[in-house]
Amino acid sequence: MQSAQADKSEQKLLDEPRCGARIIIDCLQEQGVDVIFGYPGGAVLPLYDEIFKQNEIRHVLVRHEQAAVHAAEGYARSTGRVGVVLVTSGPGATNAVTGLTDALMDSIPVVCLTGQVPSYMIGNDAFQEADTTGITRPCSKHNYLVDQVDQLSEKMHEAFDVARNGRPGPVVIDLPKDVQMAETRVYKTKDQVKRRSFQVVTQPAVEGIEAAIAALSTAKRPIIYAGGGVINSGPQAAMALRQFADMTGMPVTQTLMALGAFPASHKSFLGMLGMHGTYEANLAMYNCDVMLNIGARFDDRITGKLDEFSPNSIKIHCDIDPSSINKSVMVDIPVIGDAGEILNALIAAWKSGGHALDAGAQKKWWAQIDAWRSRDCLAFNQDSGDAEIRPQHAIARLNAAVKGKDVYISTEVGQHQMWAAQYLEFEEPNRWLTSGGLGTMGYGLPAAVGAQVAHPDSLCIDVAGEASILMNIQELSTVMQYRLPVKVFILNNQWMGMVRQWQELLHGERYSESYTDSLPDFVKLAEAFGGKGIRVTKESELDQAIADMIAYDGPVVVDCCVVRNENCFPMIPSGKPHYDMILNDEDKRAKPIEGSGRNMV
Amino acid sequence: MTTEQRTFAVLVDNEPGVLARVVGLFAGRGYNISSLTVTEVDHAQGLSRITLETSGTPVVLEHVKNLLYRLVPVHSVADLTSYGPAVRREMALIKVCGVDKQRVESLRIADIFKAEVVDAGMEHFIFQISGEPEEIDRFVELMRQLGMVDISRTGVAAISRGAEVALK
Numbered sequence: 001m002q003s004a005q006a007d008k009s010e011q012k013l014l015d016e017p018r019c020g021a022r023i024i025i026d027c028l029q030e031q032g033v034d035v036i037f038g039y040p041g042g043a044v045l046p047l048y049d050e051i052f053k054q055n056e057i058r059h060v061l062v063r064h065e066q067a068a069v070h071a072a073e074g075y076a077r078s079t080g081r082v083g084v085v086l087v088t089s090g091p092g093a094t095n096a097v098t099g100l101t102d103a104l105m106d107s108i109p110v111v112c113l114t115g116q117v118p119s120y121m122i123g124n125d126a127f128q129e130a131d132t133t134g135i136t137r138p139c140s141k142h143n144y145l146v147d148q149v150d151q152l153s154e155k156m157h158e159a160f161d162v163a164r165n166g167r168p169g170p171v172v173i174d175l176p177k178d179v180q181m182a183e184t185r186v187y188k189t190k191d192q193v194k195r196r197s198f199q200v201v202t203q204p205a206v207e208g209i210e211a212a213i214a215a216l217s218t219a220k221r222p223i224i225y226a227g228g229g230v231i232n233s234g235p236q237a238a239m240a241l242r243q244f245a246d247m248t249g250m251p252v253t254q255t256l257m258a259l260g261a262f263p264a265s266h267k268s269f270l271g272m273l274g275m276h277g278t279y280e281a282n283l284a285m286y287n288c289d290v291m292l293n294i295g296a297r298f299d300d301r302i303t304g305k306l307d308e309f310s311p312n313s314i315k316i317h318c319d320i321d322p323s324s325i326n327k328s329v330m331v332d333i334p335v336i337g338d339a340g341e342i343l344n345a346l347i348a349a350w351k352s353g354g355h356a357l358d359a360g361a362q363k364k365w366w367a368q369i370d371a372w373r374s375r376d377c378l379a380f381n382q383d384s385g386d387a388e389i390r391p392q393h394a395i396a397r398l399n400a401a402v403k404g405k406d407v408y409i410s411t412e413v414g415q416h417q418m419w420a421a422q423y424l425e426f427e428e429p430n431r432w433l434t435s436g437g438l439g440t441m442g443y444g445l446p447a448a449v450g451a452q453v454a455h456p457d458s459l460c461i462d463v464a465g466e467a468s469i470l471m472n473i474q475e476l477s478t479v480m481q482y483r484l485p486v487k488v489f490i491l492n493n494q495w496m497g498m499v500r501q502w503q504e505l506l507h508g509e510r511y512s513e514s515y516t517d518s519l520p521d522f523v524k525l526a527e528a529f530g531g532k533g534i535r536v537t538k539e540s541e542l543d544q545a546i547a548d549m550i551a552y553d554g555p556v557v558v559d560c561c562v563v564r565n566e567n568c569f570p571m572i573p574s575g576k577p578h579y580d581m582i583l584n585d586e587d588k589r590a591k592p593i594e595g596s597g598r599n600m601v
Numbered sequence: 602m603t604t605e606q607r608t609f610a611v612l613v614d615n616e617p618g619v620l621a622r623v624v625g626l627f628a629g630r631g632y633n634i635s636s637l638t639v640t641e642v643d644h645a646q647g648l649s650r651i652t653l654e655t656s657g658t659p660v661v662l663e664h665v666k667n668l669l670y671r672l673v674p675v676h677s678v679a680d681l682t683s684y685g686p687a688v689r690r691e692m693a694l695i696k697v698c699g700v701d702k703q704r705v706e707s708l709r710i711a712d713i714f715k716a717e718v719v720d721a722g723m724e725h726f727i728f729q730i731s732g733e734p735e736e737i738d739r740f741v742e743l744m745r746q747l748g749m750v751d752i753s754r755t756g757v758a759a760i761s762r763g764a765e766v767a768l769k
Contacts (some may be wrong), residue, residue: 138625
C-alpha cells in the first residue's frame with residue numbers, strides 16, 4: 001500500500017498506548033495547528049475531551065458548521081496556512097459541504113475532521129449517520145475514512161500534505177467514534193509519511209520557460225493575467241510578479257481571486273478583468289498578442305464568450321494543476337509548476353537573455369491602454385449633503401479610510417462584492433478574502449472571524465449585502481463570545497442586488513422574489529449580539545460612520561443604506577465577448593465599443 | 602462534435618473508494634462507461650489496474666484523463682487508443698441450452714471460434730471464449746440463436762503493443 005515506503009523507515013512505537021482522539025491532537029500539534037474551528041456533537045465527544053485536556057490548540061466555537069469551514073478558509077487565505085475544521089457526524093458533516101465545495105473551487109487548503117458513527121454501525125442508518133466520504137468525494141480534493149486506529153497518524157499527516165501541496169484544497173477525514181476511543185502505540189511522524197501516488201511538479205520544465213520567453217520577448221501587445229495561484233504560492237510569488245512586470249514593463253490584470261497579488265497602486269495595473277472588470281483590462285485582454293496567464297484558470301466569468309476570447313493572442317498558461325490546461329481555452333504554451341517558481345524562472349531567463357520589449361510597440365500599446373483608461377469606467381456621480389449614498393461611493397470612502405492600515409477584508413457574494421473588488425485597493429496578497437468560484441452568500445462574516453482569529457490586532461472588515469449577511473448572521477454570536485472586533489459593513493439596498501440587476505437586464509424587469517422584505521433592524525441586531533450598531537443614510541454622515549466603525553474597540557455592524565436600484569458596471573453580460581461591455585445605465589442596451597474593440601490600436 | 606471510443610488504463614493504489622473516485626469523474630459528466638475491469642496487479646505494492654472504455658468528445662475525454670491523474674490515489678493514466686495500437690482482450694462465459702441439432706450446431710460454432718467447453722450436461726453447455734470484444738460479440742450473436750440463456754463477460758483488459766510501456 002502507500003505506506004510500504006514509510007514502513008521501511010524505522011518506526012518507533014509509543015511507550016504508552018494512546019487513544020485515537022489523542023493521536024489526532026498529537027498530529028495537529030505536530031502540524032503546527034494553533035486553532036480549530038468547530039462545533040461538537042455525539043460522534044466527536046472523545047476528540048472534544050482531548051481538546052479540553054490541552055492548551056496548545058485553541059478551539060473556536062462557531063454557530064453553524066458551514067461557518068466553521070468558511071472561518072477556516074478565512075484563516076487559511078489570510079495566513080497561507082492550512083485551516084482546520086472539526087464537526088460531528090451526519091448534519092455536522094452535511095452542513096460543512098457548502099464550505100468544502102467553496103474551498104475546492106477557490107483552491108483553499110483546509111483539513112476537515114468529521115465524526116462518524118462507530119465503525120461497526122456504519123451503514124445501519126444509525127443516529128446522525130451520513131455517508132460522509134460518499135457525499136464529500138466530489139467536493140473535496142481527497143477524503144479518508146479511517147477505520148483502524150493504527151493508521152490514524154499516517155492518514156492525518158497525509159491529509160495535511162494533500163491539502164497544502166499542489167493545487168491546494170479541502171481534505172476530509174471521517175473518524176468513527178470507536179476509532180477515536182481505541183488505543184494504539186503506533187504513531188508516525190510527518191516525516192515518516194510520504195504518499196507515492198501524489199507527485200506534484202513545482203519546478204517548471206526548461207522548454208516551457210524558453211518557449212514562454214521567446215513569445216513574450218517578441219510581443220508587441222503583451223499582458224499578464226494573474227490569478228489566485230500567485231496568492232497560493234506565497235508572498236514571494238507576488239514579489240516575483242511585481243519584479244517581472246517591472247523589468248518587462250508589461251501591463252498586469254488580475255482575477256477576483258488574485259487581488260492584492262499585484263499592487264493596485266502600480267502604474268502597470270489595469271484593474272480586475274472579467275464580467276465586472278475594467279474597460280481597459282478587458283479590452284487589453286481582447287487585443288493583446290501575447291498573454292501570460294499565471295495561476296489563473298480561464299474561468300467563465302473571465303473569458304465571456306469563449307470563441308471570441310482574446311482571438312489573436314499567443315496564450316501562455318502557467319498552472320500547477322495539469323488538468324487546468326486546455327480545459328476551456330486552448331493554449332499555445334503550457335507551463336506546469338508553482339507560480340512563484342515559474343515567475344522566478346521567467347525572471348532569470350529574461351535577465352540572462354538580455355531581453356527587452358520593442359520600445360516603439362510598447363509606446364503604442366500603452367497609448368492605447370491609456371486611451372481605454374481615459375473612459376474612466378468606474379466613474380460615478382455622488383451628490384453630497386443629504387443625498388443618498390451610492391454604493392460605489394460607500395466602498396470608495398471605506399477604501400480611503402483603511403488606506404495604509406493593517407486590514408483584511410472579506411465579502412459576501414453579489415453586487416457589494418463586485419463593488420468591493422472594483423473600488424478597494426489592495427497592495428499586498430492575503431488581504432482579500434472572497435468566494436469566487438462557488439459564489440457563496442454567507443461566506444464573508446465567518447471568513448472575517450477566521451481572519452480576525454489569525455490576526456487579533458488587525459482590522460477585519462466584512463463588506464456585506466443585507467441579503468447575504470443574513471445567511472450566516474448567527475456568527476455574530478461567535479464574534480461576541482471571542483470578543484472579536486470584526487466590522488460588518490452592510491451595503492443595504494433592500495434587494496438581492498445582483499439578482500435584481502440580472503432581472504432588470506435579462507428578464508424584462510420582472511423582479512421575482514429578489515426584494516428582501518422584512519429586514520431586521522441591523523442596529524438593534526448588532527446590539528442584541530453585544531456589538532455596536534451604526535446606521536447611515538446620508539452622504540454627509542458616511543465618513544464619520546466609517547471612522548466610528550474603525551475606532552470602536554469591538555464588533556460593529558454598519559447598516560449603510562444606499563441607492564436602491566444601482567447597477568454594477570462595467571458588465572459583460574453572460575456569454576458576450578470582452579468588447580461587448582455595458583459601461584453604465586445610459587448605454588446598457590447599446591454596444592458602445594464594437595469598432596474600437598474589434599480593431600486593434 | 603463527434604464522439605470517439607477510448608480505452609483508458611489507470612494505475613491506482615488499491616484502497617477503499619478509489620474506484621468510486623475514478624467512475625465518478627465519468628458519471629458526473631453524464632458519460633457512460635461501456636466496459637470496466639479492476640484487479641490488483643501488484644500485491645506487494647498494493648497497486649490495481651483499472652481498464653475502462655468510454656466514449657465522448659475528444660476535448661472532454663482529454664480533460665477527464667487529466668482529471669483522473671489529479672486524483673490522489675492515481676499513479677498514472679494512459680489513453681491506450683491515442684497512444685497507439687493496443688491489444689484488447691475479453692473473456693466470456695456463455696450458457697447455451699438445447700437438444701439435438703441446436704446442440705450440435707452450437708458445439709461446431711464454438712469450435713470455429715476456439716471457445717472451450719467448461720461445463721456440459723445433457724441439455725446445456727457452458728462455453729468459455731476469450732478474444733477481442735468484437736469477436737465475442739459475433740460469437741454471442743450466433744449463440745443467441747442457438748439457445749443462449751445466460752452470459753457473463755469480464756470487460757476489456759488492454760495493454761499497448763510493442764516493447765514500450767504506455768502506463769508508466
